[in-house]
Amino acid sequence: MSFVVVPASYVYLLRDSARGTEVLLQLRRGTPYMDGHWAAAAAGHVERGETAFAAAQREATEELGITGVDLAFEFTMQRTRGGEPIDERVDFFFTARAWQGEPRIVEPDKAGELRWCEVTDLPEPMVPHEAYALSRLGGTQRYLSHGFDNDLGGQR
Template structure:
């Protein structure tokens, strides 16, 4: 039997309010601690990506979004420079949500704030910064961490 290449999937949610995006400061996670990121998590299977994205958004920020209120806006193929591991990252835009964002996972996050996506602060995970730019520019696909680095290319959305 042929063994297929395993590829994990990360899910990220871009929440916009008044032309700003919501970022969380990571802490005590064991991976990329103290960097800023979008609400995110790993997809563990068992449900569609949009369902998992809505669950992660609520789990990390308290915001409630129906899966049909999330729109897939960017797909990124990532490769880690230190281990060579590969994964896909699916970025959703929250078009509708309810509630006010708050820190829920105090053991995993220490900061929550709104930022202008055209002037992201230092400390945003590099692949996340690239994906935010690509997604908001209407670019559907990019890759990150490969020797040939082509940021924000590919087919643009409608």
């Protein structure tokens, strides 16, 4: 059985504080997917003819109103939910510690709040695969998987 893989890019803005590393998260509101859950402040599908890197830059501008985002590639995650072909995803995760402008909610119909959170103390509920991704930031793995019956927790 063949299926279509849906690619998406995620941007985690990071900053250092007296408490440790913080990540900027958005509360999803008014969306059909994981409404009411905390997620990356900027993320979205990679469009036809676009690289994952370019999609991350575009999403940061569209969703947060920032430019010049100094992206660092973290890892790729292959994920599914229930093993249904429509849910086969490949996600590209980036972090950034430098950008131009002040992050703000540009799409209020999709985001209810932006909040800086300690990476080690995330709000709940979190989008599950994103909580998993945040727990792996800064590691050496460049491939993770999530949601498969034979998942080894990304240890491949």
